[in-house]
Amino acid sequence: MFIKCWGSRGSISVSGQEYVRYGGDTTCIEIQAKTGELVIIDAGTGIRRLGNSLLSRNISDYTLLLTHTHWDHILGIAFFKPLLYRKTRIVFQDRKFGNFDTKGVLKEVLKPPFFPVQLKDLHADIKFDTSLTGSFNIGSLAVDTIPTSHTEGSLGYKFTEDGKSFVFLTDNELGFSHPQGQPVADYIQFVANADLLFHDAEYTKNEYVRKTGWGHSSIPDVMDLASKAGVKRLGLIHLNQDRTDDEMDAIIVDCTRVLKTRAQANNTQAIDCFAVSCNYEITL
Ligand SMILES: [Zn+2]
Ligand SMILES: [Zn+2]
Numbered sequence: 001m002f003i004k005c006w007g008s009r010g011s012i013s014v015s016g017q018e019y020v021r022y023g024g025d026t027t028c029i030e031i032q033a034k035t036g037e038l039v040i041i042d043a044g045t046g047i048r049r050l051g052n053s054l055l056s057r058n059i060s061d062y063t064l065l066l067t068h069t070h071w072d073h074i075l076g077i078a079f080f081k082p083l084l085y086r087k088t089r090i091v092f093q094d095r096k097f098g099n100f101d102t103k104g105v106l107k108e109v110l111k112p113p114f115f116p117v118q119l120k121d122l123h124a125d126i127k128f129d130t131s132l133t134g135s136f137n138i139g140s141l142a143v144d145t146i147p148t149s150h151t152e153g154s155l156g157y158k159f160t161e162d163g164k165s166f167v168f169l170t171d172n173e174l175g176f177s178h179p180q181g182q183p184v185a186d187y188i189q190f191v192a193n194a195d196l197l198f199h200d201a202e203y204t205k206n207e208y209v210r211k212t213g214w215g216h217s218s219i220p221d222v223m224d225l226a227s228k229a230g231v232k233r234l235g236l237i238h239l240n241q242d243r244t245d246d247e248m249d250a251i252i253v254d255c256t257r258v259l260k261t262r263a264q265a266n267n268t269q270a271i272d273c274f275a276v277s278c279n280y281e282i283t284l
Helices: 047-056 102-109 184-191 205-211 219-229 245-266
Strands: 002-007 028-032 038-041 061-065 089-093 125-129 136-138 141-148 154-161 164-169 196-200 233-237 272-275 281-283
Touching: 002 047, 028 047, 038 047, 089 102, 141 184, 154 184, 164 184, 184 219, 196 219, 205 219, 219 233, 219 245, 233 245, 245 272
Parallel strands: 038 061, 061 089, 089 125, 164 196, 196 233, 233 272
Antiparallel strands: 002 028, 002 281, 028 038, 136 141, 141 154, 154 164
């Protein structure tokens, strides 16, 4: 499967010289199955660039899954240009977000006085599918989900194809149990032996002391999860809005040192740890 990140920033989009390498757009991930299906996770501001790319690549069929509906995960939807074209066929995962279903969320976001264009004005063929929850398949991709520990809840995803797996767990606080959250042991099981894990890594150890219960993980907790689960590559994502590129690079140097020491002590292969940039791509 092909995986590309179009936005790795958390909470709010940012811009400036200090954010050039990792980027300022918020969450949006593209996954392509070997059978050709294209899956989008989240409609953060990164979906604007993805939309332009899909139009230029002449790809017009997609499935869109949402982790949850906090602003940083849906704010780009109004600027996802393919929605304006009749040739676009898009299936939205349909599930409950508080009192809204997915269509209700889109209607709320796309209406005056928040935005001039409404859902009914879009030309794309839009469908809502309630079957895209729990475990399901999209082409050659087997998809599993798990509720995350987050304020108002969120959903994590695992994509498996030909024995390779990619897990996307954003907005997941491993150090605190929110109402919909699962025991950490369940997350370890969910990500076990993943070839690639993207995990919310919003806070440093020191920052987390004052942000416990805010819905996001500390970097040491994420490293512990990845180590215990035996993942091969760990991509830190949902990058804090105030974290500069240089600060993020320093954090990765530190993480790499810790994980290397841990691997030597356990006589295992060190996890390849990196910060996910807004243009990261890989084929598993
Ligand atoms: Zn978020
Ligand atoms: Zn959130």
